[in-house]
Amino acid sequence: MLDHTGTRRVRYEDTFRAIGHYLDEHRFTRIALIETPEGFLIKAYATVDSRSDSTFGVPQTYLFTNEDIDHLLENAYARRRSPSR
Numbered sequence: 001m002l003d004h005t006g007t008r009r010v011r012y013e014d015t016f017r018a019i020g021h022y023l024d025e026h027r028f029t030r031i032a033l034i035e036t037p038e039g040f041l042i043k044a045y046a047t048v049d050s051r052s053d054s055t056f057g058v059p060q061t062y063l064f065t066n067e068d069i070d071h072l073l074e075n076a077y078a079r080r081r082s083p084s085r
Contacts (some may be wrong), residue, residue, distance in 0.1 A: 013073040014073060014076065015040075015073065016070070016074040017041060018073050018075070018076040019040060019042070019064065019069070019074075021070060021076060021079075022072055023042070023044065026046060026063070027046065027047035028042075028044040028045065028046055028047070028058065028060070029044065029045050029047055029057055030044060030045045030085060031043070031044040032044065032074075036063070037067055038063060038066065039063060039064045039066045039067075040063075040064045040069065041061070041062070041063050041064075041070055042058055042060075042061070042062045042063075042064060043059070043060075043061050044059075044062075045057025045058060045060065046058045046060045047061055056059060
């Protein structure tokens with residue numbers, strides 16, 4: 001995967017960490033991640049709280065384009081630079 005300039009490779013560790021943070025924040029489960037030329041295709045279940053005390057998953061499919069990944073990476077780098085809370 002190339003960075004936003006198209007000249008340097010982005011480390012997969014950073015990319016997966018940034019995508020994982022997004023998936024954790026949005027409470028996704030049963031995740032399939034597929035790399036495509038356009039970015040990453042994510043198939044997962046979004047955890048939804050029902051009115052009762054139970055939860056269930058709603059199937060979702062997302063395409064994170066390379067531009068989306070760049071945005072996630074920028075946010076991830078900013079989180080790491082900020083002081084711990």
